[in-house]
Amino acid sequence: xxxASTVLDDDRVWLVEFYxxxxxxxxxxxxxxxRIETFYSKASDGxxxxxxxxxDKKEGLKxxxxxxxLDDGVPHVRLFTKKGDRxxxxxxxxxxxxxxxxxxxxxxxxxxxxxxxxDGHFSKEL
Numbered sequence: 001x002x003x004a005s006t007v008l009d010d011d012r013v014w015l016v017e018f019y020x021x022x023x024x025x026x027x028x029x030x031x032x033x034x035r036i037e038t039f040y041s042k043a044s045d046g047x048x049x050x051x052x053x054x055x056d057k058k059e060g061l062k063x064x065x066x067x068x069x070l071d072d073g074v075p076h077v078r079l080f081t082k083k084g085d086r087x088x089x090x091x092x093x094x095x096x097x098x099x100x101x102x103x104x105x106x107x108x109x110x111x112x113x114x115x116x117x118x119d120g121h122f123s124k125e126l
Contacts, residue, residue, distance in 0.1 A: 003053065003063045011083050012049045013111060015040060015091070018069045018076040020055050025094055029075040032098045039104060048111060077103075079110050 007014045017033050019026040033052075040048045053060040055074060063069075067087060069076045073094030080088040091106055092098070 003059075007051065007080055008086060009083060010049070013047055013082070014080040014088075015048055015050045015107065016078050016080065016088070017050075017052045017092075018055055018060070018064050018074050018078075019052060020074050022056065023074050025073075026075045029092070029098045032100050032103065033075070033077075035100050036104060036107075040107075048107075079107060081111060 007016060015036070017029075019029070019033075037050045040050055053063055055061045055064045055069070064074075064076075067078070069078075072090065075092060075094060075098075076090070077092035078088030079091050089110055091110070092103060096103075
């Protein structure tokens with residue numbers, strides 16, 4: 001799957017985790033990420049989509065390098081709030097606490113006001 005067409009060129013808001021299968025912190029974060037994915041798939045009314053990028057794979061590593069994810073390490077989560085957002089906002093870095101409530105609170109604050117319009121696109125109310 002192509003990251004640009006799936007995430008960057010999509011009208012939906014995307015929450016994306018970057019991880020490595022060889023990373024101990026990523027393995028520790030996996031259960032928290034699973035809860036986050038489940039919560040937003042049910043609670044966001046389609047406003048927030050979630051995805052994962054494995055940096056062990058060539059394509060995943062390329063995306064992580066382009067976004068500067070490797071500077072902060074993995075696990076790493078970014079929120080892409082609008083179509084064409086080429087960098088996203090950092091939600092979790094490798095040195096972050098993996099506290100579910102703090103992370104979801106931050107995501108909710110960052111995505112506050114996003115509403116699904118009747119045409120399926122999203123708008124942010126200011």
